[in-house]
Amino acid sequence: MDLTVVAYAIYLLVSVGLTVWVARTLSRNGRIFLGDVLHGNEKLADAVNHLLVVGFYLVNLGFVALYLNQDGAVADPRGVFEAVSAKLGVVLLVLGALHLGNVFVLNKMRRRGVMEREQVPPVAPQDWVAPSARA
DSSP, X not given: OOHHHHHHHHHHHHHHHHHHHHHHXXXXXXXXXXXXXXXXXXXXXXXXXXXXXXXXXXXHHHHHHHTTOOSSOOOSHHHHHHHHHHHHHHHHHHHHHHHHHXXXXXXXHHHXXXXXXXXXXXXXXXXXXXXXXXX
């Protein structure tokens, strides 16, 4: 068997496995964060969480598939490790960038929600007082 095919197989198995693991971890732990961002609306938080996971899978697995191409033939076992590690390194960097982008956007949404909650008075106004004529 050609060592390039072995490198492809290892790359696909590890990168798909990492993608699934990261997506599940982010989904499980991000649900609480989304609940806070969306003011406790659990159904909406679950829906947004699911949409984010689907988008994460599509973007990352699409990138993994596009990045599968090997420039040259792999000649020896050392070349297999070098090719796979270079490709996995890029995949991990893309995973990290996607994660940081999601957290940044969600944190902005959360901060805006906190600011909106702080602007609402705790008690509704009960009366109106005319301004005094002292000036």
